[in-house]
Amino acid sequence: MRSICILRLSAIGDVVNACAVVQAIQRQYPEAAITWVIGKVEAKLLEGLSGVRLVVFDKKQGRQAYLQLKRDLQGEVFDCLLHMQLAFRANLASVCIKAKRKIGFDWHSSKELHSLFMSERIEAAPRGHVLDGFRQFAKAIGVEFDRPYWQLPVSAEDTQFALKKLDWLPSLKKIAICPAASNAERNWLPERYAAMADYAARRGFSVVLCGGSSAIEQQMSMDIKRYANTEILDLTGKTSLKQLLAVLKSVSLVLAPDTGPVHMAVAVGTPVIGLYAHSNPDRTGPYHFRDYVVEVYHQSLLEQTGKLASELKWGTRVKGAELMQKISVEQVQQMFDKMVQDLRL
Numbered sequence: 001m002r003s004i005c006i007l008r009l010s011a012i013g014d015v016v017n018a019c020a021v022v023q024a025i026q027r028q029y030p031e032a033a034i035t036w037v038i039g040k041v042e043a044k045l046l047e048g049l050s051g052v053r054l055v056v057f058d059k060k061q062g063r064q065a066y067l068q069l070k071r072d073l074q075g076e077v078f079d080c081l082l083h084m085q086l087a088f089r090a091n092l093a094s095v096c097i098k099a100k101r102k103i104g105f106d107w108h109s110s111k112e113l114h115s116l117f118m119s120e121r122i123e124a125a126p127r128g129h130v131l132d133g134f135r136q137f138a139k140a141i142g143v144e145f146d147r148p149y150w151q152l153p154v155s156a157e158d159t160q161f162a163l164k165k166l167d168w169l170p171s172l173k174k175i176a177i178c179p180a181a182s183n184a185e186r187n188w189l190p191e192r193y194a195a196m197a198d199y200a201a202r203r204g205f206s207v208v209l210c211g212g213s214s215a216i217e218q219q220m221s222m223d224i225k226r227y228a229n230t231e232i233l234d235l236t237g238k239t240s241l242k243q244l245l246a247v248l249k250s251v252s253l254v255l256a257p258d259t260g261p262v263h264m265a266v267a268v269g270t271p272v273i274g275l276y277a278h279s280n281p282d283r284t285g286p287y288h289f290r291d292y293v294v295e296v297y298h299q300s301l302l303e304q305t306g307k308l309a310s311e312l313k314w315g316t317r318v319k320g321a322e323l324m325q326k327i328s329v330e331q332v333q334q335m336f337d338k339m340v341q342d343l344r345l
Helices: 012-028 040-046 063-072 088-095 130-140 156-166 190-202 215-227 241-250 260-267 287-292 297-305 329-343
Strands: 003-007 033-039 052-057 078-083 099-104 174-177 206-209 232-234 253-257 272-276
Touching (some): 012 130, 012 260, 040 052, 040 241, 063 088, 078 088, 190 215, 206 215, 260 272, 260 287, 272 287, 272 329, 287 329
Parallel strands (some): 003 078, 033 052, 174 206, 174 253, 253 272
């Protein structure tokens, strides 16, 4: 195995989970040249990943993105392509990649004509986490591993940025709240995040707000600060992805809904309390900290379908704009106390 191409364009959480598999492949095939075709935003997070060449596919360029991909890979024929994304855009991108073997998802998982673009398919994964599904791609080329772990690149400059921002906080114990997901219905209420900020402060934690620069993230952070009675360091919109990764690595624990920073925190070893209502946390939750998820997914799924998750297609989502409101402050406080006690934070 001399050359391997990975095709996974997005999103942040999925790319982070895929990274654990890519690095497991590297450990077994240290001499193999690995190329990863990846989205523009996601590439900013993984920039500097040891032993991996990142080829950026910018979906905003439309047709030009495919032409650029052809130019970037001109003359290259890979030993295998691991096509780890089902989206039709990614399926079209696979046409621009020449490989002796093109390995895609199993027939059962395939959608958006994915199987038509592949010459081989992975074994169907048992019902489990997204990352466990990605493991099947590694298995298809002879790589198996037990506990996944990550070595994400964080520069000294980004680490210094995080330490400089956090050093003035009064407590060595710090909680980062990343309150906003890209899908607004996955967000908890700002007054409840504020209540958790106050609760953590009473237990000796300094509080940090993190997020991007979008309007929904900025508004969420403003509302949390308005409701909270404790001092909060607000880094919303003030960090790059790399700097955010460094911040998440430097805090004691993270509180967040179903969003990318959940998986970023797991990758740098920081405990996560995840809040889930629409997606099964057994499938998309924080991989090493799924025991600390506060969820109303299974209850809501039963109410809407009359069935358990085990009786439905794996990954079935629950619909409803108000579902996150079913998660109470008391539930999250109890999980906070359990995590602090269990992990001696």
